[in-house]
Structures are given as C-alpha cells and as structure tokens.
Amino acid sequence: MTPQQQLQQWIDGAQRIAVLSGAGMSTESGIPDFRSADGLWAQDMTLADVVSIDYFRRAPSAFWQAFRDIFRIKLIGGYEPNDGHRFLAALEAAGKEVTILTQNIDGLHGRAGNRRVLELHGTLMSASCPDCRMPHPLDYVQQHEVPACRRCRAVLKPDVVLYGEAVPLIDVAFQAALNAELLLVMGSSLEVSPVNLIPVEAARAGIPCVLINYTPTRFDTLFDLCIHAGIGDTCRRLSC
Ligand code: ZN
Numbered sequence: 001m002t003p004q005q006q007l008q009q010w011i012d013g014a015q016r017i018a019v020l021s022g023a024g025m026s027t028e029s030g031i032p033d034f035r036s037a038d039g040l041w042a043q044d045m046t047l048a049d050v051v052s053i054d055y056f057r058r059a060p061s062a063f064w065q066a067f068r069d070i071f072r073i074k075l076i077g078g079y080e081p082n083d084g085h086r087f088l089a090a091l092e093a094a095g096k097e098v099t100i101l102t103q104n105i106d107g108l109h110g111r112a113g114n115r116r117v118l119e120l121h122g123t124l125m126s127a128s129c130p131d132c133r134m135p136h137p138l139d140y141v142q143q144h145e146v147p148a149c150r151r152c153r154a155v156l157k158p159d160v161v162l163y164g165e166a167v168p169l170i171d172v173a174f175q176a177a178l179n180a181e182l183l184l185v186m187g188s189s190l191e192v193s194p195v196n197l198i199p200v201e202a203a204r205a206g207i208p209c210v211l212i213n214y215t216p217t218r219f220d221t222l223f224d225l226c227i228h229a230g231i232g233d234t235c236r237r238l239s240c
Helices: 003-013 055-056 060-071 084-091 108-112 136-145 171-180 195-204 229-234
Strands: 014-020 097-102 118-120 124-130 134-136 156-160 182-186 209-212 225-227
Touching: 003 225, 014 171, 014 195, 055 060, 084 097, 084 108, 084 229, 097 171, 118 134, 118 171, 124 136, 134 136, 171 195, 182 195, 195 209
Parallel strands: 014 097, 014 182, 097 118, 182 209, 209 225
Antiparallel strands: 124 134, 124 156
C-alpha cells in the first residue's frame, strides 16, 4: 500500500477527524509564512519582539506600522481558499465531523465552508479594544493608521494572539484532538509551542497521526505516516 492509499483508508474509516493546520496550508493561496518576513521595523528587534504584547503596550503606533508591514493587512481580502481547504470542507459536507485546529489567522478554512474551526492564534479579520472589549471589523482597521476604539478611543489590539500572550483555546484544541479517530497535521513545521504538543498527546493516546508537510519536522518520528509533498497535490488525489 502506498502512503497515499494508507491515508485514504484511514480517512474512509474515521468519522471524527481533527486537523492541525499551519502556514503551509495557505501558501498555495499565495499567503507567505509571516515568520519568514524580513522587514526592518525597529533597531535590533526580532519578529517575536515586534509582534508581541509588550511592544503593543509600549509603542502602539510603531507596533501597528510593523504589524501592517508583516501581515500585508491591506491585501488579505484578495486571498482565496485552495484545494487543501476545499478538501477539508468537502469531508465535512460528506458527513464527517471535522474539527480544524489552525495556527493560521487568514480565515480561509471558514471561507472554504468548514464550520468547526478553532483559530488557535486568533484572526486578522478583526481587532478589539483592550479596555472595553468592543470588536472592530477589518475594514475599520484598514481605514485608520493607528486604529482606536470607536467608544473609548483606546488603541485597538489585533485579534491575533501576539507573542507573550496565552493561547486561549489550547485546552479545547487538545480535547478535540484526543476525541478524534484520526489526526491530520497539514502544512505545519511544528515549531510553535504549545500547539506542536497536540500531535505528541494524540500519538501518546494511540490516535493515528498523519503529517502532510513539504519538509521534515523534528517530530516526524511521532507520526504513523509522513507525506512530504504539497497539500494540494496530496488532497487532489484523495476522495471524501
Ligand atoms: Zn473601547
């Protein structure tokens, strides 16, 4: 049996499927991995320093300037789901219980049609007031260089989980993975904690785990099956 056939067999046999997706899921939609961003935002600051809750609190204007640069926030509306997103939506449409745990902040899983999507690192599609919590949509954020709350004028914080902030949905995500009959990790190099511990726990619980990622990861030996290929290429050869 080829790896592709094995994967098909596991998909066919599982009713509850959890998917952990990372930046590689969206590269075929034209969205670059923000961690490969290489701008000059501020002297001697790393990406993790800039996209951090500390920097947001200390220098909100400079933060927003760098944030826009890194996430090309003005362009985000132009991206479309790709064959990988569409395959996962088709699995759900075919009657499977698909829970997507995504590290991506682009909203493409939801746009493809999946309804059970946990955006573990938040979303670029909105920003909220740190004081009164009022949410503001992306078009408002786009219209203001340093967006401020309509109600209390505090500088808005993107609804993205910044470096230094806790991942609020992490417990729910572990639960979803441990309730599944199959875990697919798609397009994640598993470099970011604590999300990279999800397949560790699932493997420990005896759940079949499959990795679909272009490049090997340091967790490859955990997986029952590793497919080092493109997500679109792999998904186009699978059926629901
Ligand atoms: Zn407010």
